[in-house]
Amino acid sequence: MSEETVTDLADLGAIAETPAAPAAPTMPLREKQIDAQGRAYATGRRKDAVARVWIKPGSGKITVNGRDQDVYFARPTLRLVIDQPFQIADRAGQYDVIATVKGGGLSGQAGAVKHGIATALTKFEPALRSVVKAAGFLTRDSRVVERKKYGKAKARKSFQFSKR
Template identity: 85%
Template sequence: MREQELDKQGRAYATGRRKDATARVWLKPGTGKVTVNGRDQEVYFARPTLRLVIDQPFAITERQGQYDVVATVKGGGLSGQAGAVKHGIAQALSKYEPALRSTVKAAGFLTRDSRVVERKKYGRAKARRSFQFSKR
C-alpha cells in the first residue's frame, strides 16, 4: 500500500498535463471550491462541459464537495487546460487517499493523454491536407 504524500500545509500536490497545457494542482479537505489561476472555476471555465471534465475524478470516487482545489495552469487552450487540471486532480487525489488509486487508475485518469497536435509539413496546407489540385 502506498503512503499519503502531503506538504507542510497538509495539501496534496500534483502536476497534470494535456496537449500544451501544464497544471499545478494543490488539493486539501474543504467545501468543494475549485480555484484556477486565482479565479473561480465558473469564471475561468465558462463552458459547462469543461467544468464537467474537471469534476470527473471527484464523481468517479464519490468525493464531490469534500476537497478544495487550487490550480495554476499555463499553456494551451481552454480544453487542454481543463484536461490538465483533471489529470492533476486525479494524481493529487491518489496521493491524498492512496486507497482511491485503483478506482482512479481504472477510469484512466492517471494516464497522461499523450495526443498532441501534429506539426505542419512543407508543401502541405496543414499537417495532412494538401493544397487544392488544379488540372489546368
C-alpha cells in the first residue's frame, strides 16, 4: 500500500489516472426461476383483472386465453401495451407468451398481461430487472374503481339539489 502525498492539482491528476484494483464481477442478486418445461411463470394484476403468464424462448408468439393476441386484443393500443416490456429490454420476438386472463375489461386485462410479462421476464433473465424496474413495469397499478355509496348517484356524484 503506497501512500502518495498531494502537493498540487497535477499530482492529484496523476493519482486519479492510476488504475484501481479490478472489481469483482457483479452477479445478479436473484437467480433464474424456471419450471421443468423451461418456462418462467408470473402473475400480473391491474384493476380487477388477473393474468397468469408463462414465457419461454421462442419466436415472439403471444397467446391470450387460447387465442392469438391480434384476435383477443383487437385494438392496436392494447397490443402496444403488451409489447412494452419486450421493447424496453430489447427482447422483441425472442419469447413466446402464454397467458390466461380473468376479470375486468380489455384495458385492465392488457395491463395485467403487461405486468405479468415484465415479472416473468425478470424471473427468466434476472439481469434485466433493473431495466424493467426503471421503466416502472414491475409495480402493480393498484388504482381500482371506487364503490358506489348509498344516497349518491355514483361513487361521489350527488343527486341534483332542489332549492324548493
